[in-house]
Structures are given as C-alpha cells and as structure tokens.
Amino acid sequence: MSLRCLGTVAAAFGLLIAVWHGPVSAFPVDGNQTALPVNTELNEDALERPREVFRSEISGGKSYLVNLGNLAFSSPSILGDVARQANVSCGTCHVNGAGNARFFMPKMSTRPGNFDTTGPLFNPKADNGLLDPVRIPSLRGARYLAPYGADGRMASLRDFVRNVIVNEFAGPEPSPVILDAIVAYLQDIDFLPNPSLCPTGRLVGKISEAERRGEALFSKPFPHDPGMSCAGCHVPSGAFVDHKQHDVGSVGLFKTPTLRNADFNAPYFHDGRFDTFDQVVTHFDTVFGLGLTAQDRRDLVAYLTAVGDGTQPYEHEGAGASLKEVNDFATVLGTAIAAGDRDVVGLAVETIGGELRELTEQYPDRKNTSVSGGDRERVNARAALKEVVLLLRRIEGAVDEGRTENAAADYRNYRYLMAAAVPSLLAGAEPWSLFNPAVHDQHYAALRRILESRHVAR
Amino acid sequence: MKKSVVLCLVSLAIANSVGPVSATALDDAAERYRPYMIEGIGSALAGIKELRERVAAKDLAGAKRAWLSARAGWERSEVFTAGFVPELDTLIDAWPNADSGFHAIEAKLFGTGEIDVVRDTDALIGHLDQLESRLPTMALTPQGLLDGTVRLAYEVGESKADGGESRISGTSLDDMRNNVDGIDFAYRTIFAEALQVTDARLAKQVTERIDELKTIVAAHDLPHVDVRALRRASEELVVSLQAASLRLGLQRPTLEAQSR
Numbered sequence: 001m002s003l004r005c006l007g008t009v010a011a012a013f014g015l016l017i018a019v020w021h022g023p024v025s026a027f028p029v030d031g032n033q034t035a036l037p038v039n040t041e042l043n044e045d046a047l048e049r050p051r052e053v054f055r056s057e058i059s060g061g062k063s064y065l066v067n068l069g070n071l072a073f074s075s076p077s078i079l080g081d082v083a084r085q086a087n088v089s090c091g092t093c094h095v096n097g098a099g100n101a102r103f104f105m106p107k108m109s110t111r112p113g114n115f116d117t118t119g120p121l122f123n124p125k126a127d128n129g130l131l132d133p134v135r136i137p138s139l140r141g142a143r144y145l146a147p148y149g150a151d152g153r154m155a156s157l158r159d160f161v162r163n164v165i166v167n168e169f170a171g172p173e174p175s176p177v178i179l180d181a182i183v184a185y186l187q188d189i190d191f192l193p194n195p196s197l198c199p200t201g202r203l204v205g206k207i208s209e210a211e212r213r214g215e216a217l218f219s220k221p222f223p224h225d226p227g228m229s230c231a232g233c234h235v236p237s238g239a240f241v242d243h244k245q246h247d248v249g250s251v252g253l254f255k256t257p258t259l260r261n262a263d264f265n266a267p268y269f270h271d272g273r274f275d276t277f278d279q280v281v282t283h284f285d286t287v288f289g290l291g292l293t294a295q296d297r298r299d300l301v302a303y304l305t306a307v308g309d310g311t312q313p314y315e316h317e318g319a320g321a322s323l324k325e326v327n328d329f330a331t332v333l334g335t336a337i338a339a340g341d342r343d344v345v346g347l348a349v350e351t352i353g354g355e356l357r358e359l360t361e362q363y364p365d366r367k368n369t370s371v372s373g374g375d376r377e378r379v380n381a382r383a384a385l386k387e388v389v390l391l392l393r394r395i396e397g398a399v400d401e402g403r404t405e406n407a408a409a410d411y412r413n414y415r416y417l418m419a420a421a422v423p424s425l426l427a428g429a430e431p432w433s434l435f436n437p438a439v440h441d442q443h444y445a446a447l448r449r450i451l452e453s454r455h456v457a458r
Numbered sequence: 459m460k461k462s463v464v465l466c467l468v469s470l471a472i473a474n475s476v477g478p479v480s481a482t483a484l485d486d487a488a489e490r491y492r493p494y495m496i497e498g499i500g501s502a503l504a505g506i507k508e509l510r511e512r513v514a515a516k517d518l519a520g521a522k523r524a525w526l527s528a529r530a531g532w533e534r535s536e537v538f539t540a541g542f543v544p545e546l547d548t549l550i551d552a553w554p555n556a557d558s559g560f561h562a563i564e565a566k567l568f569g570t571g572e573i574d575v576v577r578d579t580d581a582l583i584g585h586l587d588q589l590e591s592r593l594p595t596m597a598l599t600p601q602g603l604l605d606g607t608v609r610l611a612y613e614v615g616e617s618k619a620d621g622g623e624s625r626i627s628g629t630s631l632d633d634m635r636n637n638v639d640g641i642d643f644a645y646r647t648i649f650a651e652a653l654q655v656t657d658a659r660l661a662k663q664v665t666e667r668i669d670e671l672k673t674i675v676a677a678h679d680l681p682h683v684d685v686r687a688l689r690r691a692s693e694e695l696v697v698s699l700q701a702a703s704l705r706l707g708l709q710r711p712t713l714e715a716q717s718r
Contacts, residue, residue: 031625033680077686085685087619350686353693357616366540366715367548370555379714386612386713390700393693446555453569454626 035086043102050098069185075351080170114272123170135272143187144239152255192310201236214303249287262308319426370446374432381429484600501531533636540715608711615692667695
C-alpha cells in the first residue's frame with residue numbers, strides 16, 4: 001500500500017472516530033408498496049448489535065447442529081409467506097439471540113420492543129382479534145429458562161419453537177433436523193458473563209453499599225406474607241428464575257423472567273409495559289405493599305443493575321462481524337454437500353446469499369451521491385460479494401444436478417475467497433461504507449429527506 | 459510452401475470450428491441494439507419534455523403521467539447506461555440523494571405534490587439531451603453490453619422489501635419489468651443467435667431463465683412478487699450468462715460497472 005493510500009485510510013479512519021458519538025437514529029420502513037406496514041421499525045440499520053456468546057465456543061467450537069440452527073434461525077425461508085416476502089426471520093426480533101428493544105410494527109406492537117404473536121399479519125388463522133403483544137425476550141441462557149412463552153405454557157423448547165414457526169408465522173412444518181438444530185442453537189447461547197456474580201448468584205467483588213443493601217432487601221420476606229420475597233421467585237442460585245408462573249398484578253399468570261443480563265432486556269414485564277427497573281420496583285412496592293422507602297427503591301435498583309450486568313453487551317456492526325456469522329453458516333455446506341442434502345444446501349445458499357446481498361448494500365454504489373470517495377474500493381467490495389453470492393448459487397445448482405464433486409470444488413473456492421480476499425477488500429472499503437457512522441448518517445439522512453416528502457403531502 | 463499454407467488453413471478452420479463466435483458477428487449484432495437504445499432514451503426524453511409542458515400548465519396529474527412514461531424508457535435502457543455513460547447515469551438516476559434527476563422530481567410530484575419542478579426538469583432534459591446526442595456514434599462493444607446485461611440481471615434480484623428505488627411513486631415493480639424487458643431485448647438481439655450456434659443447450663437455458671424472470675415480475679403488485687424465486691432466477695440467469703460469455707468468446711462479465 002502506498003503512503004498516499006495509507007494517508008487516505010488514516011484520514012478516513014480518523015474521521016470515523018471523530019464523528020462516532022453513539023448509536024445513530026433508526027430508520028423505519030416507509031414508502032409505497034412495502035412488504036411490512038409503513039413505520040415498521042426493525043432496527044436493522046443499527047451500528048451496534050448485541051454480542052452473542054456461545055457455550056460451545058468456549059469448549060472447542062460450535063457443532064454442525066448449532067451452526068445449522070443458527071442458519072435456520074436467520075432464514076426467512078423457514079417462516080410463512082408474509083415473513084419471507086418481508087425478509088423477516090427469527091433473528092429479526094431476537095437479534096443475535098438477544099431481544100430487539102427498538103422493534104415496532106404498527107397494529108402488531110403497542111410500544112417498541114413488543115409484538116403480538118397472535119395478530120393478523122403473519123398468520124391470520126392465529127389472529128385472536130386482540131392487540132395483546134408480548135415483550136420480545138432475550139433468548140440468552142434459554143436452556144435454564146423453561147417453561148417457554150411469556151405465560152410459560154410450554155415445557156418443551158422444541159414444541160415452543162415449532163409453535164412459533166408453524167402457528168405464529170404460518171411456516172411450513174419444519175423437518176425434525178431443523179427443529180433439533182434450532183433448539184441446539186438456542187441452548188448454546190449463553191448469558192453474557194457477569195464477573196460480579198458468583199455461581200450461587202451472590203454479588204462478589206467490589207460491591208457498593210447500595211448494591212449490598214439491595215441484595216438484602218431482595219431476600220427480605222414480604223410484610224403481608226413472610227413466605228414470599230423477591231428471591232423466592234427470582235432464585236439467585238438458579239439463574240434468578242423458579243420455572244413457575246405467578247400473578248404479580250399484571251392481569252394474568254406469567255412466568256418468572258430471569259434477571260441475568262436484564263440491564264439489556266428492557267422493556268420489562270410480559271407486555272413490556274415498563275422501561276426501567278425503578279418502574280418495576282415501584283410496581284411491586286405498590287401491588288405487594290412492601291412499604292419501601294425511596295432509599296430502599298434505589299438500593300433494589302442498584303442491586304438489579306449489578307445482577308443484570310454483562311461483559312461487553314454490544315459490538316460494533318462491521319464487515320468482520322457479518323463475515324464471521326456468514327462463515328459459521330457456511331460450515332454446514334461442507335457436511336451437506338458431501339451428504340447430497342439438497343434441503344440444507346438450498347437453505348444455506350438462500351440464507352447466506354441473502355446476508356451477502358445485504359452486506360453488499362453496506363458499500364454504496366456510484367449512484368449513491370450522498371457518499372463520496374473510495375470509488376474503486378467500493379466497486380471492488382461490491383463485485384467480490386456478488387461473486388461469492390453467485391458461487392453459492394453454482395454450488396446449489398451442482399448439488400441439484402448430482403454433481404457433488406463440482407459443488408465441493410466450488411465450495412473450496414468459496415472458502416478460499418472468504419478466508420482472505422473478500423475480508424481484505426471489505427476492509428479496504430470500510431471507511432466509505434455504511435459501517436462508518438458518518439457515511440451511515442449521510443446515507444440515511446438522504447433517504448429520510450426523500451421519504452419525508454410523502455408525509456408533507458398528507 | 460504449399461504444405462505450410464495448407465497447414466495454416468487447416469489450423470484456422472479448426473480454430474474457427476471449435477472456437478467462439480467471431481468478433482465481427484457479435485459487433486454486427488451489437489449494432490442492432492443501437493436503435494433500441496436510441497428509442498429508449500428518446501422515449502425518456504420525450505416523456506420529460508412532456509412533463510416540462512405539464513409543469514408549465516400546472517397540471518400535476520399530467521406531469522405524473524409524463525414522469526412515468528419517461529421512467530419506462532429509462533429503465534429499459536439500463537443495460538447500457540451504467541457502463542457506457544456512468545457520469546450521466548449518476549446525474550440522471552441518483553439514489554437516494556435525490557438532489558437531481560428522476561428521483562428529485564419523483565419526490566416532489568408524488569411526495570409533496572409540488573408542481574414546481576422546473577429547475578430539476580430542465581436539468582434532466584439537458585442531461586438526457588446530452589445522452590441522446592451521443593448515442594448515434596457511441597462505440598457499442600458486445601463485451602460492454604454483456605457486462606451491462608449481467609449487472610442488470612443481478613440487480614433485478616435485489617430485495618425490494620423496503621419498496622425499492624421508486625418507492626415514492628410506488629413504481630418499483632414497473633422499473634423491474636422494464637429492466638427485464640431491457641435484458642430480454644439485449645440478449646435476444648445481440649447474443650441469442652450466436653449462442654444458439656455454439657451451445658444450444660445453454661442458449662435454451664438463458665431464454666428459459668429470462669422468461670422465468672418475466673413471469674415473476676408479472677405479479678400484480680410489489681408485495682406479491684415472490685422474492686425468493688426472483689432472487690434465484692436472477693442469480694441463475696447471471697450464472698448462465700457467465701457461462702455464455704466463454705462460449706461467445708468474450709471475457710467473464712463484470713458485476714460492477716467500472717470494475718473491468
């Protein structure tokens with residue numbers, strides 16, 4: 001690389017750092033003829049995404065089944081027509097296995113972060129005629145959190161996953177292996193580590209006085225019923241759940257939610273009615289007559305915040321993170337090609353290709369005049385991504401025609417390109433991509449201006 | 459001496475029989491594309507001039523109709539615009555920063571309902587005029603036209619879940635139909651005959667895949683376009699055209715303009 005090039009990259013990178021000042025405002029669906037209701041907010045343009053931690057990565061690497069499950073979870077193809085048309089997958093709501101507090105869909109949500117799973121949009125047959133959305137939960141630590149569903153109506157995670165696919169989203173009956181894979185994936189997602197929590201759920205290390213007092217209050221019996229306490233349901237030694245349903249004054253029986261990583265799981269309660277721990281504590285104080293002082297409430301909030309913490313909850317969205325995910329997905333191809341498994345190859349090609357096409361759009365083309373500079377780099381990045389999309393399609397064609405050796409050869413080429421050439425080209429174009437907050441803002445500001453023209457006329 | 463000439467001729471004959479289509483044949487075929495190109499841009503220009511008149515008459519409905527008419531001619535021409543006239547392509551069809559060209563006018567006519575688009579319309583007429591004047595003498599290469607056909611075939615398969623490029627007027631599906639018509643015409647006019655000679659099976663496959671695209675974009679509105687089938691058909695067509703490039707004696711098509 002020439003000095004001049006280095007200088008340009010350094011200047012662009014400096015600009016990136018200089019303008020970075022937190023998450024950029026999200027961008028709702030707008031315009032005529034969209035597949036989803038206008039003003040739907042999917043938060044897909046977020047520059048920070050929840051970090052995903054896998055149990056198996058700590059112990060040597062993810063299995064075929066976990067990667068297949070992650071792939072299926074990210075694929076609109078396993079859901080029904082409306083979701084497929086709208087490019088909505090399980091991962092749209094559960095971003096990297098966490099929640100999506102910005103998600104909002106008119107007529108299906110009453111506030112950001114909740115969604116009516118028995119609404120009319122995705123499966124009219126499942127519509128109960130009520131707007132009764134439930135909070136979109138984080139799935140971190142799902143293996144500890146049975147029963148499933150906000151009301152805990154299903155003991156089996158497998159049954160619950162099938163119900164979401166078939167009944168809530170009108171998808172085709174999933175094959176047993178796909179169901180097993182999604183369950184394996186969900187059971188592999190760990191809580192974010194919290195160094196302040198010991199295995200028994202006690203706070204350890206450098207703990208503030210407020211947190212310590214809050215911990216004591218958390219276990220203190222309720223005045224009207226000494227058999228009850230916060231910790232009675234949110235059992236510290238058991239991921240802060242008791243696997244039971246309770247009526248806590250929110251009209252109905254709902255399962256105890258975990259407090260692990262809860263700092264990042266707002267909104268709270270089954271319907272997401274509360275934004276903060278303070279509101280939650282005030283609710284319990286009122287409903288159960290706890291007689292808390294203002295200091296008590298602050299102490300409980302401090303305790304909940306300490307328990308709900310997690311290491312590095314978000315990571316910057318960039319080509320590296322996208323490619324890592326896509327490469328994990330692509331590992332299933334090695335097994336599926338050898339087995340001549342057309343269904344899995346088709347699912348992988350469809351899903352990975354879709355992800356790569358979306359990634360391509362992070363590098364604006366020449367007609368996008370809201371972005372300037374890096375023309376050559378952007379062209380190279382886009383062309384490289386398109387080449388691998390087509391390589392995947394050739395793999396599918398070869399498997400369909402029984403040309404397994406050709407498919408395997410193309411798969412080797414794909415792996416080779418994705419190991420070095422593609423990451424290098426994407427890295428070269430990153431300063432002029434939508435991963436750069438300044439470029440991101442310019443692009444979305446331009447799009448926002450043109451879309452706002454619709455609303456002026458209304 | 460005589461023996462060497464015979465050997466030379468035999469070699470040439472062998473080369474011709476197993477080799478790709480002659481460059482001259484494809485050059486001639488590419489020339490047959492020129493009238494279509496001139497007609498498409500002429501139609502776009504006529505539409506925008508009509509739009510200018512409707513604007514002068516304060517006729518918003520008429521201006522919208524004229525914009526749609528102009529847009530159809532432009533979208534049919536996208537096989538060549540990005541590759542052969544990239545600067546004008548950007549000025550005429552910038553997106554999403556619609557401070558000039560079609561989308562600047564679209565935002566006002568179909569968005570805010572403003573009829574005051576004189577400045578944008580005059581600028582667009584100027585750019586289309588400039589483009590039209592270059593068409594009769596523009597060097598048309600089969601390679602450039604294959605590149606453009608392939609790029610457009612790939613682009614048609616992009617997600618339109620957000621409403622696509624012409625989302626203010628709600629005419630993104632029309633854009634796609636006109637794009638596919640442009641692909642169809644370019645392929646049939648320039649490459650189909652030659653490919654039929656060198657690889658009839660591949661020629662049939664390309665035709666079938668174009669027809670499949672046409673069927674998919676015949677859906678009655680954008681939300682009912684089968685996006686999965688569209689993407690598959692788009693990518694399979696590109697893969698076929700990449701294979702066809704070898705049989706036609708051309709280089710592998712580029713997937714981005716200016717990347718050759």
